[in-house]
Amino acid sequence: MSIEPPYTLYHPRWYRRRVSVWWWLQKRSYTGFVLRELTSVFVAFFAMVYLWQLHALTQGPEAYGQFLARLRTPLFLALDTIAFLFVLFHAITWFNLTPKAMVVRLRGKRVPDWVIVGLNYAAWLALSGVVAFMLLRGR
Amino acid sequence: MPPTVALTVTRYRPERESEPTRQTYEIPYRKDWVVLDALNHVKDNLDGSLSFRWSCRMGVCGSCGMKVNGTPKLTCATFLSDYMPGPIRVEPLDYFPVVRDLVVDLTDFMRKLKQVKPWIIRKEEKAPAEGEYLQTPDQLDTYKQFSMCINCMLCYSACPIYGLEPSFIGPAAIALAQRYNMDSRDEGKAERLKILSEHDGIWQCTFVGECTKVCPKHVDPAGAIQQYKLTSATDWVKSLLLPWGTR
Amino acid sequence: MDLCTCDVLVVGGGGAGLRAAIAVAETHPKLRVAVISKVYPMRSHTVSAEGGAAAAIKAEDSLDAHAYDTISGGDWLSDQDAVEAFVREAPEEMLRLEHWGCPWTREPDGHIAVRPFGGMKIERTWFAADKTGFHLLHTLFQTTLKYDAIQRYDEWFVTKLLVEDGRCQGVVAIELTTGNIQAITAKALILCTGGCGKVFPFTTNANIKNGDGMALAYRAGAPLKDMEFVQYHPTGLPFTGILITEAARSEGGWLLNKDGYRYLQDYDLGKPTPKPVLRSMELGPRDRLSQCFVKEQEKGRTLEGPYGHYVHLDIRHLGEKLIDTKLPFVRELCLKYVGIDPVKEMIPVRPVVHYMMGGIHTDIHGATPLPGLYAAGEAACVSINGANRLGSNSLTEILVFGARAGQAAAGFAAEQPGASPALAAQAQDEYRRLEESFLRKSGGKERIATLRADMHQIMEESAGIYRTELVLKEAAGKLKRLQERFQDLSLDDNSYTFNTELTAALELSYMLDVGQSIIQSALERRESRGSHQRADYPQRDDERFLAHSLAYRAADGAPRIEYGPVTITRWPPGKRVYGR
Numbered sequence: 001m002s003i004e005p006p007y008t009l010y011h012p013r014w015y016r017r018r019v020s021v022w023w024w025l026q027k028r029s030y031t032g033f034v035l036r037e038l039t040s041v042f043v044a045f046f047a048m049v050y051l052w053q054l055h056a057l058t059q060g061p062e063a064y065g066q067f068l069a070r071l072r073t074p075l076f077l078a079l080d081t082i083a084f085l086f087v088l089f090h091a092i093t094w095f096n097l098t099p100k101a102m103v104v105r106l107r108g109k110r111v112p113d114w115v116i117v118g119l120n121y122a123a124w125l126a127l128s129g130v131v132a133f134m135l136l137r138g139r
Numbered sequence: 140m141p142p143t144v145a146l147t148v149t150r151y152r153p154e155r156e157s158e159p160t161r162q163t164y165e166i167p168y169r170k171d172w173v174v175l176d177a178l179n180h181v182k183d184n185l186d187g188s189l190s191f192r193w194s195c196r197m198g199v200c201g202s203c204g205m206k207v208n209g210t211p212k213l214t215c216a217t218f219l220s221d222y223m224p225g226p227i228r229v230e231p232l233d234y235f236p237v238v239r240d241l242v243v244d245l246t247d248f249m250r251k252l253k254q255v256k257p258w259i260i261r262k263e264e265k266a267p268a269e270g271e272y273l274q275t276p277d278q279l280d281t282y283k284q285f286s287m288c289i290n291c292m293l294c295y296s297a298c299p300i301y302g303l304e305p306s307f308i309g310p311a312a313i314a315l316a317q318r319y320n321m322d323s324r325d326e327g328k329a330e331r332l333k334i335l336s337e338h339d340g341i342w343q344c345t346f347v348g349e350c351t352k353v354c355p356k357h358v359d360p361a362g363a364i365q366q367y368k369l370t371s372a373t374d375w376v377k378s379l380l381l382p383w384g385t386r
Numbered sequence: 387m388d389l390c391t392c393d394v395l396v397v398g399g400g401g402a403g404l405r406a407a408i409a410v411a412e413t414h415p416k417l418r419v420a421v422i423s424k425v426y427p428m429r430s431h432t433v434s435a436e437g438g439a440a441a442a443i444k445a446e447d448s449l450d451a452h453a454y455d456t457i458s459g460g461d462w463l464s465d466q467d468a469v470e471a472f473v474r475e476a477p478e479e480m481l482r483l484e485h486w487g488c489p490w491t492r493e494p495d496g497h498i499a500v501r502p503f504g505g506m507k508i509e510r511t512w513f514a515a516d517k518t519g520f521h522l523l524h525t526l527f528q529t530t531l532k533y534d535a536i537q538r539y540d541e542w543f544v545t546k547l548l549v550e551d552g553r554c555q556g557v558v559a560i561e562l563t564t565g566n567i568q569a570i571t572a573k574a575l576i577l578c579t580g581g582c583g584k585v586f587p588f589t590t591n592a593n594i595k596n597g598d599g600m601a602l603a604y605r606a607g608a609p610l611k612d613m614e615f616v617q618y619h620p621t622g623l624p625f626t627g628i629l630i631t632e633a634a635r636s637e638g639g640w641l642l643n644k645d646g647y648r649y650l651q652d653y654d655l656g657k658p659t660p661k662p663v664l665r666s667m668e669l670g671p672r673d674r675l676s677q678c679f680v681k682e683q684e685k686g687r688t689l690e691g692p693y694g695h696y697v698h699l700d701i702r703h704l705g706e707k708l709i710d711t712k713l714p715f716v717r718e719l720c721l722k723y724v725g726i727d728p729v730k731e732m733i734p735v736r737p738v739v740h741y742m743m744g745g746i747h748t749d750i751h752g753a754t755p756l757p758g759l760y761a762a763g764e765a766a767c768v769s770i771n772g773a774n775r776l777g778s779n780s781l782t783e784i785l786v787f788g789a790r791a792g793q794a795a796a797g798f799a800a801e802q803p804g805a806s807p808a809l810a811a812q813a814q815d816e817y818r819r820l821e822e823s824f825l826r827k828s829g830g831k832e833r834i835a836t837l838r839a840d841m842h843q844i845m846e847e848s849a850g851i852y853r854t855e856l857v858l859k860e861a862a863g864k865l866k867r868l869q870e871r872f873q874d875l876s877l878d879d880n881s882y883t884f885n886t887e888l889t890a891a892l893e894l895s896y897m898l899d900v901g902q903s904i905i906q907s908a909l910e911r912r913e914s915r916g917s918h919q920r921a922d923y924p925q926r927d928d929e930r931f932l933a934h935s936l937a938y939r940a941a942d943g944a945p946r947i948e949y950g951p952v953t954i955t956r957w958p959p960g961k962r963v964y965g966r
Contacts, residue, residue, distance in 0.1 A: 013153045013157070014153070014236035014237060014238055014244055015151055015153070015157075015158065015159055015236060015237040016236045016237075017233070017234075017237075019234075019299075019302045019303055023299055023302065023303075024299070027209075027349075029347075029348070029349060029352065030299060030347070030349070033299075033345075033347045033348070033349075037345065097346065097348070097365075100346075100351075100359070100361060100362040100365045100366075101362070101365035101366055101368065101369050102366075102369065103362075103366055105281070108275075108277035108280075109277070109280075110280070152881055152883070153883055154881055154882065154883065171625060182886075182887075183833075183834070183835035184835060186878060187833070187834065187877060187878035187879055187887045188878045188879035188881070188887060190879070190884045190885065190886045190887075191886070192425075192429075193593055194425060194429050194431070194592040194593050194594050195429075195431065195433065195434050195592040195593075196592065196593070196626065196628075197434060197626070197628045197629075197719065197723075198722070199433055199434055199517070199520055200428070200429040200430075200431075200433050200434070200592065201428065201429065202425065202426075202429045216722060238563055238883060238884050239881075239883045239884040240884075242884045244563070245426065249426070249540070252528075252531070253531045256532075257528040257531065258486065258487065258528050258529050258531065258532045259485065259486060259487040264485065265485065267478045267479075267481035267482045267484075267485060268478060268481070270481065271481055271484045271485075271490075271497065271498050272484065272485065273492075273495070273496030273497065274492055274496055275492060275494065275495075275496045276491075276492050276494060278496075279489055279491070279492060282489075283489065286489055286521065286524075287517075288524075289428070289433075289520070290426075290428050315528075319487070322487060322489075324485075324487065325487070
């Protein structure tokens with residue numbers, strides 16, 4: 001049983017703002033987030049280089065030598081450096097965010113975030129140490 | 140002359156305008172005023188036609204969410220002194236349709252809230268006369284943080300995914316679903332998973348993390364969503380490996 | 387689905403309203419129940435309640451003990467049959483909430499924990515940290531989402547009750563988002579609109595507590611009962627009026643005057659002990675504690691600050707661990723709004739208006755004298771709280787009587803015919819009134835803020851903790867003049883879209899009606915009982931005033947007071963003794 005007013009009610013139009021294509025430049029944390037997502041491109045790049053390396057290994061010492069020479073060109077070195085920085089960014093942001101996803105409970109109490117982050121970094125350092133030892137020992 | 144500060148407020152009167160405009164008011168500055176006090180001063184003394192929502196003025200009802208200088212905040216808990224010398228810009232929350240001035244439409248959220256089934260689901264209910272379901276303080280602790288959500292919508296306003304994909308269920312709704320999933324009295328995990336593992340559920344979230352940053356009650360919705368992703372992924376793997384053994 | 391009619395309409399989406407809606411949906415699943423609220427339900431003021439909800443569950447507790455504490459706390463003005471029903475149904479209602487998911491704080495073994503509270507001899511207050519109302523309301527609201535039968539009208543503002551053929555048959559309401567004014571008919575109506583704290587300037591209450599339902603019922607012919615009993619909560623923050631829960635005192639906090647002295651011991655409330663003793667000192671009833679503050683102020687022993695006089699609440703000796711476990715919200719509020727850390731400093735507090743014991747007159751089933759109209763929660767007066775409410779009884783009250791009113795209203799609605807055709811004309815009249823008096827009005831020179839400030843001043847001066855005849859008489863006259871000035875109101879906002887100036891004006895008109903009933907009831911009760919203290923009649927007078935005051939709206943709009951009996955069953959009136 002609605003009341004009909006003697007004139008037409010104005011139908012309110014709800015205003016919907018458009019989200020700009022440059023939304024990710026509006027805040028530092030948004031820009032950081034987009035850069036973090038972009039690191040996946042460079043992770044993929046490293047994966048490609050690794051596959052290329054494996055392929056070169058199967059082709060014999062000469063092909064492998066060519067591969068190593070390619071890696072030493074200035075263009076590749078530059079690319080590698082940029083990719084390495086991005087992957088480092090990827091690793092650090094990943095470790096720092098791990099405790100959000102992984103909640104460990106010991107004897108009913110939640111393990112503090114810094115422990116989880118610390119353990120991740122420790123494991124990373126340890127593994128890197130082992131790899132570096134194995135690589136450098138051979139020289 | 141007592142100090143004053145400029146308050147710039149978004150106005151939108153759909154009967155006269157097709158787009159929001161801005162209006163600036165000069166208001167007295169008081170050390171213990173919050174932005175809400177300033178808005179009320181405008182409404183009482185300068186311009187009675189300014190519309191905004193508020194109620195408890197102590198940060199627990201969730202009505203007064205607005206953007207202050209670009210960041211979503213509860214205006215009843217945001218002090219003018221943090222923004223001096225001003226000007227202070229007050230706008231309606233992002234990513235919700237603006238109904239009028241600083242009032243936005245929340246029906247999208249209300250619908251999504253219902254979708255995630257935020258109630259205790261059990262195969263068999265005990266009668267109240269049989270006493271309480273036992274729950275240790277540690278068990279309460281596992282979901283307590285996620286139960287603190289006041290539905291203020293600041294997280295939706297901070298989430299760029301919600302802005303780009305309005306069908307995303309959103310941080311508060313998923314955090315609430317996780318609150319019930321982790322409640323030892325609840326048995327509805329599987330039912331909620333069906334809804335939340337769809338395209339607009341948890342997998343739309345790319346862990347920007349802004350929702351947790353703006354949450355005034357430290358609910359950590361981003362954490363809730365990532366935890367949910369982890370458990371739902373492991374549950375899926377388990378169901379693949381042990382199709383008969385899953386609960 | 388037809389938007390405009392239902393079987394049971396619940397006005398107000400707080401604890402009582404949502405509980406009533408669930409009760410209808412569960413006991414009469416075929417009925418259509420709708421909840422109409424001027425804010426989204428999770429914004430209702432139930433959300434601010436902190437301390438806890440009382441129900442007798444401990445082995446050494448008993449229903450009779452809970453009943454006696456409530457009745458003596460109410461200074462024997464409580465209807466004892468209602469109190470007996472209340473204490474009997476309380477434990478089951480609270481367990482039902484637990485089953486619905488409410489995160490009650492637990493003992494280490496998993497059972498529900500209880501804490502001591504003011505005025506109670508035995509610990510029986512269930513709590514969820516110190517955000518009990520918040521958890522209660524959200525649990526209830528999320529549980530209502532389970533029932534498809536419950537329809538909601540969110541952000542619809544009720545302006546009038548429709549009464550025809552001698553029964554209440556619905557409401558006229560404004561849909562705030564569009565400004566659409568619509569009639570919603572129902573076979574039974576439950577008013578759960580909460581109290582009216584905003585009639586006073588310093589209150590713990592939210593902006594939405596304007597006594598809407600009370601004024602609506604009053605204008606429809608139902609009487610308001612015991613309106614003179616306004617509870618002042620002893621510990622509210624100065625300036626904002628934000629509540630510092632009684633739990634701070636029940637965990638062991640002390641009230642100190644400017645000399646650091648626990649002044650309550652001077653007022654027959656017991657002797658100070660290091661650990662809190664129930665029904666003694668800081669765990670006395672709220673009305674007595676607020677009165678002690680006024681007496682201390684008269685002696686010049688309170689501190690004075692930029693926002694008036696105050697005393698200190700000291701919880702430093704409780705330790706950081708206890709405060710963070712059991713009083714985290716208190717710490718948060720103090721840090722934010724006063725800039726002090728209660729772990730290290732004392733909290734400035736003063737009495738502020740908190741609760742309205744009075745309300746719409748109902749029986750123990752929530753029915754008002756107007757057929758079809760029910761009420762529950764703070765808006766109603768059953769009365770179980772009598773002249774003074776004990777802390778933590780209110781959250782239980784909304785559950786018990788919300789459920790009772792829901793069931794009773796559903797039973798009534800199941801037997802009613804459909805809406806009367808004459809309602810359309812009434813609704814049209816209301817629409818015209820809103821247009822002419824507010825939206826399309828020209829001229830007028832009064833502003834809402836001025837009238838509201840004047841009302842606040844009148845109420846603060848005349849209906850404070852201590853009242854006198856002359857001041858009350860003058861106040862009645864002043865309020866009458868305010869009502870006349872209200873007719874000359876002018877609004878800046880005449881739009882239809884979310885017009886909050888219109889709602890503020892309507893809320894002010896409700897508050898003026900409610901304020902008048904408070905003043906008149908206080909004027910005619912010439913005795914002191916519970917929270918109504920007359921400086922000129924300082925004694926309790928059971929011969930003349932062991933009765934409920936009933937305020938009816940006379941033809942000229944002023945309240946007319948009659949008296950109704952108090953039901954006494956097993957506890958004859960005695961002395962209120964605390965601290966011994």
